[in-house]
Amino acid sequence: MHPKHHFKYCPSCSKPTIFFQNYGAFECEECHFQLFINASAAVAAFILNEEGELLMAKRKHDPQAGTLDLPGGFVEVMEPAEDAVKREIMEELNLEVTHLEYFGSFPNEYLYKGMTYHTLDLAFVCKVKTFEGMQVNDDVADAIFIRPEKIDLNDIGLDSIRRMVLQYQKSIK
Incomplete structure (x- = not known):
């Protein structure tokens, strides 16, 4: 499964507000933390x-x-x-x-x-x-x-x- 199916909570603020974006990163709607998924x-x-x-x-x-x-x-x-x-x-x-x-x-x-x-x-x-x-x-x-x-x-x-x-x-x- 793609990593986007494994992340449910923001690693920075711990809120369930992290989403996978089209440009290859997770972004938290609450604290704006970004986690890029690279090769x-x-x-x-x-x-x-x-x-x-x-x-x-x-x-x-x-x-x-x-x-x-x-x-x-x-x-x-x-x-x-x-x-x-x-x-x-x-x-x-x-x-x-x-x-x-x-x-x-x-x-x-x-x-x-x-x-x-x-x-x-x-x-x-x-x-x-x-x-x-x-x-x-x-x-x-x-x-x-x-x-x-x-x-x-x-x-x-x-x-x-x-x-x-x-x-x-x-x-x-």
Whole structure:
């Protein structure tokens, strides 16, 4: 559900006078407090091995537990997206990113515990120092290498990741 279905009371004055406006914000009719609903930033990494296979993660948790995903995650407050990629790859796979290039941005709706979060997912093509010592941690249940052209898009759980992989597949043809 959209955030507008979750807010009933103003976070500032606590009165039931907050309403969602057409310009993407909640506004309180009583105290005029405004709360803007903006997209959260997330990152995803395309990492290839020496054989040209793409590293795909299997999601450990909902949403879409058990489906394929690219490694990555949410950008923390005041964190550059490039640092977020490096941090997430280290946290999830124990891999050190040595080089990265921006690939593109993909808006998404991320349903979590009954609320829809709007995200802007930023994709990067990354190189890692070595795959030795790779281990799955954090939000990753498993990690597998697949030839990019062999990836079944129906096995990918998140819409933005599906669109990223499709665009990547087209870019390498």
